[in-house]
Amino acid sequence: MTSHLAVLTVFALLVSSVFAALMKDSPREQLRSGAMMFAGFLATAIVLGWLMYPLPL
């Protein structure tokens, strides 16, 4: 598994699951909160990736 996006997706999924379980008590709230965090992780990574795209290495 060497794709940055794949590793990032797995990481986001696991971390958002743990945070959702820590922060919310009911399974429905956990699912909603976890899904929001997961989407936030991915969206932030993609937006930041595109913002950094023009920068020289």
Next chain:
Amino acid sequence: MATKSTTAERASVAAEPGTIALVCLTAWAIPGGAHLWLGRRQKGLIFLVALSAMFVLGLLLHGRIFAIDLQEPLGTLAAVADLGLGLPWIIARVAGAGGGQVTALTYEYGNTFLIAAGLLNTLVVLDAFDVAMGRK
């Protein structure tokens, strides 16, 4: 499915400092173990699966379990974070796993998984403490 302990159970745990210490030790040693013990089965299973998976993935991605070395402050911080995972950390150290492969493409990814797993388990220990004290 009961996912929470009763108020009476929580009160009895909160009344015994020794038990609270044991709860925290269990939470540190086995990710999710204390939550399972305290009747929070669903949360316990999520912690057990997610944190164990993060630790194993970290090792598979050639991450390194850092040793405490005061000559390397950043490495020491990473070592403290790694230490948060308890029994899996001990097993990996005893088995000689987590040596890390700096030349591997996924070395930094592996480190990130291992460090994040340890830090998240530290939060889980604090959550287990709150549950044992009857605050949650």
